[in-house]
Amino acid sequence: MRAAVPNSFPFTAVVGMDELQLALVLAAISPAIGGVLIRGEKGTAKSTAVRALTEILPPVDVVPGCRFSCDPERPDPTCPDGPHTGERVVRAARLVELPVGATEDRVLGSLHLEKALAEGVTAYEPGLLAAAHRGLLYVDEVNLLHDHLVDVLLDAAAMGRATVERDGVSITHPARFVLVGTMNPEEGELRPQLLDRFGLTVDVVASRDPAVRVEVMRARLAYEADPDGFVARYAGPQRELAERIVKARDLLSEVILTDAALRQIAEICASFDVDGMRADLVTARTAVAHAAWSGRTVVEVDDVRAAAKLALPHRRRRNPFDAPGLDAEQLEEAINNSTPPDDPDDDPNGPGGPGGTGGAGPDDQSGPGDAAATTDERDAATSGSDAPEASSRGRDTGDGTAGGRPGEREGANGAEVVGSSAPYKARLLSVQTAGAGVAGRRSRALTEVGRVVGERARVGREAGRPHLLGTVRSAAPYQKVRGRTGPGLVVRADDVRLAVREGREGNLVLFCVDASGSMGTKKRMTEVKTAIVSLLLDAYQRRDTVGLVTFAGPAATVALPPTGSVEAAVRRLESLPTGGRTPLAEGLLQAADVLRIAAIRDPRRRPLLVLVTDGRATYGDKAYDRARQAAGWLAQRGIATVVVDCEPRRGIRLGLAAELAGDLGAEYLDLGDVAAGNLIRAVTERKVA
Template sequence: MKKALLLNVINPKIGGVLLRGEKGTAKSLAVRALAQLLPEIEAVAGCPFSCDPERPEELCDLCLSKLARGEKLEVVVKRVPVVELPLGATEDRVVGTLDIERAIKTGEKNFEPGILAAANRGILYIDEVNLLDDHLVDLLLDTAAMGVNYVEREGISFSHPANFVLVGTMNPEEGELRPQLLDRFGLSVEVRGIQDPEERKEVVRRRIAFEEDPEGFVAKWEGKQEILRERVRRAKEILPHVRLGEGMLDLIVRICLDFGVDGHRADIVMHKAALALAAFDGRTEVAEEDVREAAELALPHRRRRQPFEEPGLDQKQLEESLQRWRRPREEKGEGRQDPQDDEDLPSEGGGEKVFESDPPYKVRPFAFPAPDQLPRRETGRRSKARSDSRSGRYVGSVVPKGKVRDLAFDATLRAAAPFQVGRKDRSCGNALVITKYDLREKVREKKVGNLILFVLDASGSMAAEERMKAAKGAVLSLLLDIYQKRDRVGMVVFRGKEAKLVLPPTNSVEMARKYLAELPTGGRTPLAHGLKLGLETIESELRRDRSIVPFLVLITDGRANVSLEGKDPVEEAREVARRIKELGIRSLVIDTEQEFISLGIVQSICAEMGGNYLKLEDLKAGQIVRAIREVG
């Protein structure tokens, strides 16, 4: 993690770094600490973009206008800026917008810099980047790639330098980034908690020592920090002189081809990272080990990975690529370039029975209709929706059609500001004159989407004929479809005498897969308990957000034999099923019972629930054209 961050400081053109990992692994802390390592920079005094006075070709319009007037650019020395992007930031806050104060006073339309301006020549840090709206992530990545922020809005046309190191952190349990966005990050690192007991104890000691005496702790490590700071400064000086030979370029291309990465971005990033690694080591020639380490940082998030496959790079496959590259050179007597010792990498890594799942298979696509005509926003890729006009996050503004229902005060001010000078004669003592033509209405977005709740039978009867193995395969296959649509997922399991919510609704399909893999089978069949808990879980989610689209998937053989209230267990299950239908909850029932011994219980429960009925083999064969029908 630390090396990936340092490489981006040495060569910002690498394209940033994405830190993926579980919570509590110091991802955010490492980014903030990086600022203390960076050498100070020279910048034009008073420039909102921290322009470099030594690079006239990168000066902003403000600095260029000063030079045009014959003014001298005063220089100040300052720390490298580290700017954090808030999750709730709007687009105008990020890219910049109209300077309202100046527009009101003078009638001039001038640009007010945003977060991208503050981050120029520094670090732009996004915590929980996977929770940021996709359009903002696209905007940030485009700007980072071009190094310039172009603003065309509210009558303003402006551009300014935006060269920054983009650092994102995320917890995969809270949802993944789209592959297209993942590819735009130069490097990626998987961060895991330390497993060695002695090292964990040292983490605790250092944390407590810092809390008790922050100044003393910083002073204790200042010497080592200064050594590292000097090493980074020296690496930046060496970088322009580092050479990457044709053989090393051949190795980069071979590795990318062997791992089947899409496009050419991986090759380019590996080239830049290998140069930075050599410079960081004080060398002017890229070695094989530099290329290997660059691959370990540039490829994990780009390689073709099946859903639910563990992240990371297959070290055996990487070694095979290196061997194939070495073989013809060893035969020619060239040997390895600049051999170094390989660094050891950390490894990735009674009536009950745990069944493995059948391999996943492709299921027919599902169409999940919205249960009403409420405006919603499209989240995922399955249900289309727009936001309610008075709820959700404010993301923009429009000229209203008819009566204004949700006034965008800031946008209204921006629209009116340039005309205040001309309206002074009819101000009647008012500070501002706003006409109906200035009014703007808010555009809101609300995070809603589909909730897929699995209610899974894990009783002993599911062990017969390896039904549980097939059922797990069905769930895994449905999870694959959910993964592709970016829906939320939850899981209720019933066995023995009760039902449990083993996975509360989450965006992490990976967590559902892990729970599924470890799920034991055994005991009696409390089917009514499972349906009741599934219903209660959905009701709880709907109380929090009425706009979600819930969907219940029941997987069972129907052999209920545990009562809720002393009644017939099957009849109780039918009663709960009727309540599910009355609430308008869509459902899919997958029957795992074998046909030659079928009791027809699952079909009757499905009929009471008003759901779609599938035999397990039908789902696997893909014979259903559409599993969920749209209801009018």
């Protein structure tokens, strides 16, 4: 848990992040919006802005001594620390950080082990969700959060309460918080269920304007040189911003959301074809908060526009291949075509314009409130950046390719590029034998999370989650011998039992693809690419990791390091060229090196190598002999492998891929006998050794 400290970086000193600041302020004004997801590349001040927010949030009235931060005006009748009197204390707003590696016990709370062992009583120790009630819950790298913790957050966010039923504890307590998450899309995407729980989303990109970058460096260096002096210089703007948030909160209940504005919001959401009704509700709440922030008591077109830009980008995605973002032209067209508000003479560029000061006073000429006011300028400034191109790649092209172009086109240096066809749902068949890998959603495995299926003795100083009842049973027969006289339990180190849990694991599926001219027809490369893209979609849903090694010409290339990022994978696959000679040995050795590094980084994730080739080796001296030697070297290391033979069925067949499969100790498949969908089934049905 982190509270604001006097010398933390000031929120108003953050440079070039107006849209991010606006989203955070609106979520603070109206917690019902549902929080903020901040997507962006590394080093863009995402965490700095979030942690600085607590200094400008209004203080909170709480019941003294209540561990669940009950409101003295409306105390929860079921609070475990109740009943409460009318007493109150005031404390600063609280920012609670949820680490990616946190345990479920730490998040939900659990049995107070010390009291259970020493006093023999059942007592509940609150977790992070209790501490975050009526405050902010911050998850850095939220896309890397374990699935079981995601499920806990989903339940709490949906119900506004946390429920604990374990180890003899049965507790429910309020858990309403503003959920703020940051993530780097290059490290993987977020589950759709959790993505939809974030009310607003902001994509943060470091400015390419040298003047802005100079301001960022100057501010940061000045803060590091003299933190107290730097904070003192921003004391005035910080105080003004905090007061403006308080005024907006007070005004929130007076803001009128007219029927015409509701109709406009509904038509805009319908035009973007978003799922469900949460988008409409979040947009309406955000528009009301934006009106209060701007000092208005009636929602106007500009409030709806600003709200849609923050509430809809992550909800218009039809599948993981779609890039996030909102088409500005489509939004303006939807606004123009929708029912206008009651006053048709509203000037969108006037004092009540987007993010403007409309009634907030002349002192509010800068800061996060102006983020929406400069949207048009920012859109024009970024018209030459990569963002529109990425957005167009992610949009559905109408031909089922999810942004890819089937057929052929020209790549770098005139190399021919063959695109994939429409991806399909991959059939899921889990590994039959239980492994001991990293937590995921594919194969049955003994993991650190999941349901308890047994207990075992701890070996030495081995770390792990203790099995409480097993530990008590182990120690109970020896209490008289150990001289116990009080109600407590005498427990020794060798009594500790660890819980054995069964869950699901994720796998690393590494494709090693022959992209040389010997692969034959373009249709085969299209099928291979489609299979990989479809498997990646399944891996995104099942929390697998997928990588891609290609070999063509003089060398092998790591086209895609092991990753869970769907967007990055699709871009690499669609731009993969074909042609040239076949360095098969180099491809096998490169794949082995990728798996070696992956094993160091994540030793518990079991790998599966899928070699897609016709078995020919045409680059270098004794190319085929070197390829067979590399295959034997891989087999000695026990790497589970599937060889997919792409040699044409008609004409003379050399059978080189079959020989290679024998050297690898691999399962052999003929691409001519199985469609791309059967390639997926071959991967998922493979029993990993």
